[in-house]
Amino acid sequence: MIAFTWYPAVEARTSGQIEFRGVWIASVTNIDWPSSPYLSAEEQKNEFIRILEESKKMGLNAVVVQIRPTADAFYPSRWNPWSKYLTGEQGKSPGYDPLAFMIQEAHARNLEFHAWFNPYRVSMDTRLDQLVPDHPARKNPDWVVSYGGKLWYDPGIPAVQDHIVDSIMEVVRNYDIDAVHFDDYFYPYPVQGQDFPDDETYQTYGKNFPDKGDWRRHNVNTLVQRVSQAIKSEKPGVKFGISPFGIWKNKSSDPTGSDTNGSESYFTVYADSRTWIRQGWLDYIAPQIYWNIGHPAADYAKLLAWWSGEVAGRNIHLYIGHAAYKIGNDNEAWDNPEEIPNQIKMIRQNAFAKGSIFFSYKDLNANRLGIKDRLANDLYREPAEIPPMSWLDGKSK
Numbered sequence: 001m002i003a004f005t006w007y008p009a010v011e012a013r014t015s016g017q018i019e020f021r022g023v024w025i026a027s028v029t030n031i032d033w034p035s036s037p038y039l040s041a042e043e044q045k046n047e048f049i050r051i052l053e054e055s056k057k058m059g060l061n062a063v064v065v066q067i068r069p070t071a072d073a074f075y076p077s078r079w080n081p082w083s084k085y086l087t088g089e090q091g092k093s094p095g096y097d098p099l100a101f102m103i104q105e106a107h108a109r110n111l112e113f114h115a116w117f118n119p120y121r122v123s124m125d126t127r128l129d130q131l132v133p134d135h136p137a138r139k140n141p142d143w144v145v146s147y148g149g150k151l152w153y154d155p156g157i158p159a160v161q162d163h164i165v166d167s168i169m170e171v172v173r174n175y176d177i178d179a180v181h182f183d184d185y186f187y188p189y190p191v192q193g194q195d196f197p198d199d200e201t202y203q204t205y206g207k208n209f210p211d212k213g214d215w216r217r218h219n220v221n222t223l224v225q226r227v228s229q230a231i232k233s234e235k236p237g238v239k240f241g242i243s244p245f246g247i248w249k250n251k252s253s254d255p256t257g258s259d260t261n262g263s264e265s266y267f268t269v270y271a272d273s274r275t276w277i278r279q280g281w282l283d284y285i286a287p288q289i290y291w292n293i294g295h296p297a298a299d300y301a302k303l304l305a306w307w308s309g310e311v312a313g314r315n316i317h318l319y320i321g322h323a324a325y326k327i328g329n330d331n332e333a334w335d336n337p338e339e340i341p342n343q344i345k346m347i348r349q350n351a352f353a354k355g356s357i358f359f360s361y362k363d364l365n366a367n368r369l370g371i372k373d374r375l376a377n378d379l380y381r382e383p384a385e386i387p388p389m390s391w392l393d394g395k396s397k
Contacts, residue, residue, distance in 0.1 A: 019348075019384040020284075020319045020355025022062035022114065023055055023364060024183075027085050028069035029124065032361045037088035041095045044086070048102055052109050054365055058372055059380025062112035064181050064357060067099055068167065071122040071137060071153065075099035075175070079167045081132045091132035103176055112386055114179040114241065115171055119164045119223065121185060122151035136163055145198065148191045155187060155219040156201040164223060169230050172238055179239035180231055184288055186220045186269045216270035228281040237392055241284035243321050243357065244273040246291070246303055248310075258306040262291075262298040277310055283389055285316060286357050290323035292333035293342060300343055308352040315391040319355045320347055324363035327371055337369040344379055354387045 072083035084090040209215035245265035249257035
């Protein structure tokens, strides 16, 4: 099998186009919204409306909002406590339902709302006793491991999987979301010299897997499959998308991998995104190709071509994750105001890629090197419709 195939370009989509144009709105550590955990409910609402209005001005048509950043909730939940990023205090109600409010305001502006869940992360520190007493992690400390300065649910424990599926399906059932979204966090990114402490779990549940890595990938795959099947059983029209790290495997590890030389998500976080695509578990995949065109270890152009080959002929959309946070901040390539515009143009000349998602809102809104103006006045000046998914046609949310 060859590593990847070049597919014919299509005529560039310039106006009146069908194109996904999304932005990540991160809530963990108050990255994007709310900008502080100490805003009043009215201030939070006004701030979110400003985000939506600015997103519309930029020509975007979707927001990907983090509603479960650390085993918590931006909505009244049976399964998880209120997020501390809303009020400064975990378990404290902000006095309204932020998720219901955000969906209503997004839809009023014809923006899709993708509900972004972090499945396994419990806390940004290691203090289990700092979680509210009725937190599932406090009530089930055997579910939790400390690694890399954070607390995580152990993905190998079946009860953990059940809890995550229940947490997601609560939102699918109760809210008019357009999609369920995961980012690139599965098993945590490795810390040098430390293995994720799941030996006991492996001994208990991994007997059929001689290789622990295969078992870990199986755990992640099982969760992805279960979430997919649960969504489609409950609300077939709700999309399911994942935004993995931009490299699956390098060609040096697997001849069918990409012509790159970087960290491989298959091995580092046990994310076998090829299997998710081939099994039909996802409606879209949005690899985080956070490198510049011509990068020596991970060339944007080569990765765009590789991911295009992965989705070719399958019922799945390919959107590209762009590193807006690197604009004017990273290296000489990112000091070029044409870097992101050129990346978007390459997508439009690609037979299979159907749009973009930018990380994150605050970095677009900062308008470094004029990117916000460039989107609003040039690249996204003409409005675009969300690409239709033929396999979901006729299935209402």
